[in-house]
Each structure stands twice: as C-alpha cells, then as structure tokens.
Amino acid sequence: MPDAYTPRPEDKFSFGLWTIGNRGRDPFGDVVRDSLAPLDAVAMLGEIGAWGVNLHDNDLVPIDATPAERDRIVNDFKAACQRHGVVVPMATVNLFFDPVFRDGAFTSNDANVRSYAVQKTMRAMDLGAELGARIFVLWGGREGTETDACRRPDVAVKRLREAVNYLCEYSIDRQYGFTFALEAKPNEPRGDIYMATTGAYLGFIATLDHPDMVGVNPEVAHEQMAGLNFLHAVAQAWEAGKLVHIDLNDQAPGRYDQDFRFGSANVKAAFWLVKFLEDVGYAGPRHFDAHAYRTEDREGVKDFARGCMRTYLILRDRAKHWNADAEIQSLLAETGTNDSTRYSPAHRDQLLGRPFDRAGLARKGLAYERLDQLTMEVLLGVR
Amino acid sequence: MPDAYTPRPEDKFSFGLWTIGNRGRDPFGDVVRDSLAPLDAVAMLGEIGAWGVNLHDNDLVPIDATPAERDRIVNDFKAACQRHGVVVPMATVNLFFDPVFRDGAFTSNDANVRSYAVQKTMRAMDLGAELGARIFVLWGGREGTETDACRRPDVAVKRLREAVNYLCEYSIDRQYGFTFALEAKPNEPRGDIYMATTGAYLGFIATLDHPDMVGVNPEVAHEQMAGLNFLHAVAQAWEAGKLVHIDLNDQAPGRYDQDFRFGSANVKAAFWLVKFLEDVGYAGPRHFDAHAYRTEDREGVKDFARGCMRTYLILRDRAKHWNADAEIQSLLAETGTNDSTRYSPAHRDQLLGRPFDRAGLARKGLAYERLDQLTMEVLLGVR
C-alpha cells in the first residue's frame, strides 16, 4: 500500500538493466538467479514505480547480434518502455566483460583494441541516442594495471584523453546532444584503475578539447571503497558544475565492490548525501547501481529495488526535518556567514595590519557534538 | 664511506625542519627526543649530504615572536644555510597546530579565523621569499570535518578557492614568483579532509583565477593511506604539467599517517615512482616528508635520513638496470606503439566500417607475469 515513501516519477529513480538483472555470480560462486529479459526488467521497473532504466549496449543487444537482430531488439525495448512508462535517461558501453578488454579498452597497449573500443562506444552512443538518452556514462573499469611494468601511466592518460575527445566530436557530429559522465573507481577488477577518484576525473576534464561536454558520474561504492567521503566528492563536482549523473548504492570501506542496497551500509553518509542533493536542487537522475544479495529470488530483487527507493525517500524526509529543526538551525546560525574578500593593495595592508586574538578565537566551543547528536536523533526518528 | 649511493647536491634531496626535528610525540605517547634547533638541523643536513631544507613558518619563527626576534632568527638561519651549503627550495605555513585552527583555517566557519589564516600565510610567504624559496606548499590538514553537519562542503570549496586566489594575487603583487603546490590528504587529523586526493586538487586548480601559478605536491603516504596507487596520481599531475613538488615517505594503506622512511613500507611502489620521476626528467626537489621511529636517538635520526636518500639512489640504479635489461625491453616492445587519431568524417566512417577479430585479439598472452617477475628480480638484485 502506498505511503509517504512510495516513489513517484518526479523522484527520478532509475535502475540499470544490469542491476535488477544481476544473476548473483561472484568470484567464488555460480549464478543463483535466472536471467531477466530486458522486456521483463522494464515491466518490473514499471511495477515497482521506477522512472527510468539505464543500460550498457550489451545489456540489451548481444555483442554479436546482426544489425537486423539489433533493430528488432531495440524496437521491442522502446515499445516496452512506452508501455510501462519508463524512460531511458542514460546509456553506457560495456568495455570490460569481453576478454578482448582484459588489459583495458581506450588505454590498451594494443592499438586494435583501442580502436575497437572506440567503435563499440560509438555504436553504444547510437543506441543510447535512439532510446532517448542524453547522458552517456563512461566507466573505464579495465583501464588499469596489476603491474605498472606494462605501460607508463602518463601514456594511459593520453590515450584516454584521445578517446574521450574523439567521442565528443562524434556526439557533436551526430548532434546527439550527449553530456558524458566519467565514472571513477580505484580498483577491481584491475589491481589499480587509472583515474581512481572523482577528483582525478575533474582534473582530467580540464585537459579535454570539450570540457563543457563532460562531467562526472560519482558512485557511492567507488569512493567509499577507498574510504573517501563521498559527499565531499559530490559537492566538489556539483560546485564545479560537473555533477551530471550519480550512482547510488552502498559499500563498506576497504572491501570488494559490494553494490549493496542504498543506505544499507552507512545510512548516515547516505543521509548527508540525500540532504545535499535535495538542498542544492540536483535535477538529474537518482540512479541505483546496486544489486540484490545472492540469497534472493525474483521477489527478493523487487524488495531490494523498492528498498533503495524507500530509503532515499525516508532520508529526504529526515533532511526536511533537519532543516526545520529549531535547535539545529540555531546552532548552525552560529557557524557564521561568509564575507567575500577580493585582493587589493588596500585590503592587503588592512589584513596584514589587523590584530587577531588567537587565544580568544580558540576558546569558543563549537557545539558540533551537540549538532551531530541532534542529527543522529533526527535520523533515528526520535525528534 | 662514500659509495654509489652517496647523495650529491644534484640529486636535489631535501628535508623539512619538522622531519629531522620530529620529537616523536604521538597520540598515545610523549616526546622521546630533545628538540633540534633549526641551526643544528641545517648542520645535520649539511653533514649527511642533503641539498635543501624546507620549513613551515613556525618551524623557524615562533608564532608569537616579535618582528625583531623574527629578523634575528631568519638572519641566523640564512647564515647557517650558507655555511652548510643548504638551500631553501620550498616554504609552507602551519595552519594546523595552534588551537585557533581546530576547525580549519581557510574553510573555518569563523571569518576571523579565515582572515587570520590568510594573514599568517602571507607572512609565511614573505619568509619563504626571503629565504629564496620559489615553491610554496599549502597543506590544508585541518580543512575538514568530523561531522558534515557543520558546514556544506561546497561552501568549503568556495572558501578555499577564495583564499588561494587571494594568495596568488599577493605573490604577483609582491613579485615573489611562487608556484603554489597544493597537498591533498584524505583524513587525519580530521575525520575527513576536503580535497582528499591529488586528483581533487587537479580538479580544483582548473577553477582558480590563476591556474598557471598552482600545481600539486603529492605525498606518498597521503595517497597510500587511502590505498590509492601513488604513481598514477603523480603521473596524472606530471602529464598535466602540475607536478611542482613531491613528498617522499612511506605508508601502509588503511592506517594512521605513518611517514616512514622512503621505500621502507612498499619498496616496489617506491621503485616505480623513482623510475617514473627519473624517466620523465622531473627536475624539482625530492623532498622527504618523513620522520624517524620513536625508538631512535639523534644518531638514529641521521640513519633514518641517510636511509631515505640511499634507498632513492638504489632504486634509481635499479631503474637504470630495468631500462637496460634486454628481455624486459623486448617484452615491452610487444606492448605496442601509439597511433594518434583525430576525428574526421572520413576517419569516423573508416572506423565504423572496420571489422575486428575480437576472439583473435583476446587470445594473445601479454606476458605481464613474466615482465613483473623480471622486475622483481631486477629489484632484488638477482639480475
């Protein structure tokens, strides 16, 4: 039965085909669930109230499909999306599953592999554009090393730049209107992956031919794997106008890629994230790049997907409470305002001549323990 | 007695006053060594063959020194540097020790603290310039949070930008000729530090008023704390023309900030790093930002400092062997060359029409196990 935490289209919740279709294979175990055909996946998403579906090229079209097969599959998929009221906000390309990419795609030492990767991405862009996507995610999961003997890492950066520049031109040429969203990850499936953090990609974007066409797709698990504060990465991207897309899931630090249900590993971090996205008015998709535990059957997959959305909505509600809490706001008021200063000789001299009461400034209690405890109590629903 | 691994000035080895002067205090224990006066530190660095000495303002000049005391101290220090043949390539500012900075400096919620931090940095720049430094490092060790309740992280980014922009203007105004080197760290002493990685700073620099005046100062320990591949961060910075300075030390991942002797925790990572710096012709200082174990007396501190330099030189020698090893080079030759491709309609069509033998490309063994094992054997001195 619907309640305050029932998803609506305007919440912009999306799932990848690969997420609800995940079959539960892992490095030590076999698949545990039957495959979920794309048309059934779209139906499931419609049923549970999701707004969008995302996909890698090969989530929908087999890597060796003929053009005719491809077209039939795509048409059926478009019809299903329409039937179930589901849109395709984002598309991406699989440059990691096939053994041809075992040592990278855009950064492979083999020029043929690099070329094939670019070709495959162009076709994935054709597909995404046809399905109506305006965001194209690039995750270079195999762009990395187990031993740095194999290639100088600055060479890898150059190769990566060349590929992204080329793909930007292709989008312009075809008038696809894509914004690219680069997705970082520190490791797994490679020992180390180039462009390990969202920050690294923000630095990389500044060196591209069309930086305005390119932003980032931060993923909770990918920053948290390295123990980094995900909110800080998202905020830097947002402040730089580069938050194009976001992958929501959860993850304990210092582990294999867990892709847990959103909010289930560190709900406080999830709270700050939801609060930030809502406070700043992020208008892009809320994409859940997660999958159900291997213990689940088809019903469990729905529980998982519903749980992702419910937790987001509960946390959004909690964020509203936090913003409306008088004591919290009074404590925040004391955290001061900004005074913008611009350099000038006069300001310079004034600043250099200004005395400061260092000990006095150091003495004041900042009441952050209180502020954080109040946050916990809002989060836990006791105020 | 001198050998092939004895440091020479052209090696550009530098140490911070705070490194050899470290007294061994830690969160659970008291100081274990007497303080080392700056003049004695310079003498020690001369004795062990270092080229340069770096300093925070308060490593040399107490925070509450009068102008006259300050001038006397600085003059004595300059004389000592000259006497011992030691230069000052880099200066920095301490924005973390005094309680006034307990909640940050440039990003503090208190506008007075922010202003004081800028003033203090300007004076540290005056000091650095007077001592001949042309690199100014900014490490925002307290710019962070234990709870994200206290401030929105995008506000912190704006405050940080404002401060760095102001300081760039000051350097221009005073004709100091500084290049700023921003130093990232993920956490400690704060729960989370803003600008957690070198990559984050590369992204940040692109948003500054004078990006050309600003680069990075990556530190081994600070990336390795988060389990990140330090070489990859350094290579990205180098490739972007942003590698201004480097902090060499060592660190086990997922730990407190250890600042161990260079190469002592992960010698293979140190090898790739030295090889990269030498191969690309990095011409800046090799700064050791490390300190001796608490078990050491003054002699042990010298052992520590000499060890940092020796290990660098041994690894530089090993890198030469690696580059000269015929089997290694023959394996590398197979890793292929680059073919630069520029987008054009013609190239587009050619690429889209090109068939690829995916299975064939996937079949070839890349011999990276052999390559890496040969690396181990070069490193261990058995070939």
Add this chain to the structure above:
Amino acid sequence: MPDAYTPRPEDKFSFGLWTIGNRGRDPFGDVVRDSLAPLDAVAMLGEIGAWGVNLHDNDLVPIDATPAERDRIVNDFKAACQRHGVVVPMATVNLFFDPVFRDGAFTSNDANVRSYAVQKTMRAMDLGAELGARIFVLWGGREGTETDACRRPDVAVKRLREAVNYLCEYSIDRQYGFTFALEAKPNEPRGDIYMATTGAYLGFIATLDHPDMVGVNPEVAHEQMAGLNFLHAVAQAWEAGKLVHIDLNDQAPGRYDQDFRFGSANVKAAFWLVKFLEDVGYAGPRHFDAHAYRTEDREGVKDFARGCMRTYLILRDRAKHWNADAEIQSLLAETGTNDSTRYSPAHRDQLLGRPFDRAGLARKGLAYERLDQLTMEVLLGVR
C-alpha cells in the same frame, strides 16, 4: 529534561577518566581544552548520570608521585566517587605514554623495561583493587613493531604470556579477585601491534596458566579500524564465556584511531551490537572509550558523553521494536531451527546415504533484503 533515553545506574554506563578528560592533542595539533581534574571528572559523570568511572593508574596518580601523595589522591578520589554516586568497575595501567615504553612494555627487548612494566602493573592492580574494581584491562598499545627486524614475533608472544601469567598469580596471591580483560588493536601507535584482533587474544588466552581468569575487552574502533565486523568478534567472545568488558565508541574503517561518540560513524553496526548485548543479557559495564571532537569546550564534552549514552538507549529501544515486529519475526521463523547432531556410526551411515535435492535447496529465496530493509525502517523510526 529526562525522557525515555535518560541514563540510569542499572544501565551500567561508564567512562574512563581519560575520555571526558581528553584535552584534544593530536599528531598535528596542540591541546585545546584545559585539563580536567579527576575529582571534577567524577562530579561531571555524576551530573550526567553515568554509573561508573574507569582509570589508568596515571590518570589519577602521577607516575612520579610519592607514596604519601598517592594515598592522599586515592582517598580524595574515593570520597568523590562516593559523594557523586559513581563506582569504579574497571582499572587498567598506562604502559604507553612514558618514553620508557617506546618499544613496548611486556614485550620490550630490554629486560629492565619488561620488569618495570610488570611492577607498574602490579601497583596499578593494587590501586584498582583499593578502588573496588574487579576487572583489570590490559591494552598493549606499544607491544608491536615498525620493523619486524627488531624481534621475532613468537618471542613477543612468549614474553606477553609470561607477563600475564605473572599478573594472574599476583591477583591470586593478593586475593584481588580480578578478571583480566585483554584489549586488542591492530596498529597505532605502533606500525603493527601484536595480538591485532580480539580473536588473537582468544587464541592466546587458551595458552595461559589461568585461562579462566582472563577474557577480552573488545573495542568497537579497534576492530573497525581493520574493517572487521565488531559484532562477530564480540559474539565469539561471548559464546566462549570471555566477554568481560567492552569499549564502546565509533570509527570509520581504514583510518587513524578516531574514538568517536558511540554510534556516530556506523549506527547500524552499533544497533546490531546493542541488540546482541541486550538479547544475550550481557551484565558487564557499557564503557565508552571515546572522546569529544577538538572543537568542543567543557559543555561540548558533556554533550558528547550524554550523546554516547542516549544513542545506546535509543538503539536498545529500537532493538526491542525489532524483536517485537511481527513481520520481522515471521521472516526469522523461516530461518529455521537447529538440530544438534552427535557423531555415531549409525548417524554417519545415515548421513552418507541421505539424498539431497541440491537444486531445490538452492532455489528458495531467503528474503534477507526484505529483512534488512525492515531493519533499516525500524532503525530510522518509520515502523
């Protein structure tokens, strides 16, 4: 004003003198708070509703106090405890602050240091016994290495055993009635600390002369630093009858020792922990080994301490809800019961001959996503 989450003596909440007295020194910064005299600390604990106070010998008695000074201090402290209705359930010994312990105490290479450490512990036991403590915690924070060159680790184990055996004899001899609680930590302040996990100590205890007198004191932060599941360590200790004491605080994995307010870093982990302690009927102290942020003044320290207790009580309340939730209980009912099997030739043959429907057993969805999502909703107070 008191509410459902106001602490009462029967909750057995205790704090160490060093926790509320923490002055906020860290590796990069000076003290930020005045020292808190033990008598004032006891008064503060009484005021905020704590039940007990714990201490290292030198938290109360300076390391160089004369016997007369020591006796006066102890008498004053006992009077204060009585006055404020605070008991001393646990005592411990500081074998880490003084430089004499820079390379360990019981495992030091220096036989004199080892002897001094045992002597100091005996006196700390005298002190603890005099104050009424029946639990004696041993945390070997300096028993470790930065380089394994310095000592063979099996030698360290032998030295540690010898010390603990000796101290057990001393407790028996003096009829102190102590149960020892060994506290593990993986690293910091040493590069690596021997007996890195609670599990390691459980293994060690089995090799002692008096295993029945010795258990463990697991600390949230110390297991979570290594990314380990604290609940599992506590449960193993409990199940073995070895959970003598517990240190509650919080910590992000893969970081420096944060000692955050209980529940503030990972509230879900804290929830499972509280639920376990309450479900099994753990009757020992709930000791908060944490400290306030450096941003806090004296009032903030109280906020911190109150927050530890409130969060415990909120989570205890949530655990009751969880246990009473019909849907959760119905899902748990399906998780099956235990059938104890004892080996016999007959059972062997029966088991070897029994057919199993492997595919059938694998097909059933276990509904753990649902179970965990319901947990989240109980935790967040929306059911």
Add this chain to the structure above:
Amino acid sequence: MPDAYTPRPEDKFSFGLWTIGNRGRDPFGDVVRDSLAPLDAVAMLGEIGAWGVNLHDNDLVPIDATPAERDRIVNDFKAACQRHGVVVPMATVNLFFDPVFRDGAFTSNDANVRSYAVQKTMRAMDLGAELGARIFVLWGGREGTETDACRRPDVAVKRLREAVNYLCEYSIDRQYGFTFALEAKPNEPRGDIYMATTGAYLGFIATLDHPDMVGVNPEVAHEQMAGLNFLHAVAQAWEAGKLVHIDLNDQAPGRYDQDFRFGSANVKAAFWLVKFLEDVGYAGPRHFDAHAYRTEDREGVKDFARGCMRTYLILRDRAKHWNADAEIQSLLAETGTNDSTRYSPAHRDQLLGRPFDRAGLARKGLAYERLDQLTMEVLLGVR
C-alpha cells in the same frame, strides 16, 4: 636453465588445481583461458618443478559424477601424480561454488544445507585420504552475512563447532589421520565472514572436542586484505603449535581478493615471512594459493607459477644473508636476551622493591632505523 633459484622437491612447493587452472573469470569479466584438465595440470606442475598438488573435491570430481565416474577420475589422477612425481599433501572441500551454499554451508540457516555440507566434506575427506593427503583444509568462505539480521553470530559459531567436531570424529573413525587446517578470511564473497582472522580460529580451536587434531591454514591475502601483519598471525599460530599449512600469495590491503603471485605486492612482508618459516624450521607444504593475471595465456600461467617459487627461493637466500650479516647481528645482539621469571612471594617482593631508572631506560637509541635500512639493502641485493 637451472640456477640457485630452481625449485627442488625438498622445498615442498605445492599448488592447488584451482590456481594454475584458474580461468580468469572475475565479477566484471568472462573467462579468458581454456580450462586446464587435472591431468594436464599435474603434468604442468611436474614440468615446472613443483612438489605437490592440492585440490577441492570438485576440482577433480564433478559435483554430479556417479561413483563409477568418480573412481575412474581418481584412478587416472593418481596415475598422473605418480607419473609426474607429484604428491597430494592437502585436500579440501568446495562449500562455496554451488548455489546451495549461497548463505553458508555449516552455518546455513537451513538444516538440510548444513547436513549436505557435512556429507560433502566427508566424501571430500574420503577422496583426500585416498590420494594420500594428511592435511584437510576447511575454508568457510560462505559462512557469513551481508546483514546480521539473518542469524545471531553466536549461533553460527555453535553450528561451525558442531560440524568440525563431527568431522574430527569421522577422521578418527575412518583412521584417516587428518589434521584439519582452518582458513580464515574477513570478507568476500560474503559481506563479512565469520572467523575473520587466523586469531579467531585459534580461539575457536580451543573450544573444540579435539583441539589437538585442528590447526590453521593462514593465507597471506586473507590477513593482508584487512591490513593485518601476516607474519604476526603466522608466528602466533606457530608458537601455539597450530601452523599446519600455509597459503602463499600476495595482496594489497583494503581490496578485493587479489591472489597475486607470491611476493609481488609487498616483497618486504614476504621476506619476513620466508625468513620466519625457515628460521623456525616449518616443515609443512609451501602452498601457493594464487593465480595468474587475466592477461596471461598458458605460458603466462607457467611464468606465474615459476615466479612464485623463484621469489620464495630468492627471499630464502636473502634471509640467509641477513642472518649472516655481521652488522645486523651486532645490532640484534643489543636487542637483549630473555630472563624467564616465575612468580613467587620472594620474587614479588624483590620486583616491587626494585628501583628503575625510567629516564635512563628511555634515553637509549635502539638503532631500528639502521637495522631496517640494512634489511632493505640486503633485500635489494646491495650488501
């Protein structure tokens, strides 16, 4: 061509069938190598000079083989082992690949699954015994949780104990003469695995019916994943008489399970380990539980396996040099000797009355920086 680092049978190097037969599947990518039939694997091991081969039941016998098929396969395998001069020192059971074990085997909530797991292990013991193995490894890779809602962890411990006790009885009953070696891992493929560390198993063993029949099988990667010092875990197990088997490989901390070539991630840690095993006279198998990079073909797999053994032998050689280095030995001599003390009233009084020169003891430099730097230079082959 053979050299000083060519393996010989007396080195007791063994590989699992699953290691050299690893096909390179990972969570994001498909298999990259053809399957390697067990008979071919044995031939390969003979060719490269390995001494032993280990196996899970299903590495050799398919899970659904008929008894007749099973017997034929086993006979062929025994013949191949004899033909290639390879022994089977250890056997184990696969309780993780089949979906039936998706929520654990011995600790599953489903009593049928638990029974099936015990039955399957009994048959794997039959197989191991038939092949001549005297060590039986139990790795409970699926004994864990993603959410602690699903089962109380003390219940899991009880179930695990019951299974191990049962299997000990079976070994006694059948006169198999097995020693069990329990293998810990903190996480992956489960969110958290029970008995996360070797220490946890040492504690568990003490609670078994036949502790004398059970020891541990520590694995480099499994302790290093959690950032723990592997040597310390091995040393504790050795000192307790519980080091039955060892799994050699390599791993960066805080990552997915990498199973890299021995010594390739942290060669200094590998050096201390080899030195310890050789110094104490560990006489069991040196088992490499690792696999080749996905970039490798069949030849690359041989390079990988040879590299494991070569690195071990190089490090063994370095350890001899270290032990023979006069300066190192002279520094070690200063690390002092042990004086065993036994408690008595007389010793108590003597110790309590003994004065200690705390400052004097604290003043002495311990020269560990020198000792560690000399170690680095021995390791790198420059002394």
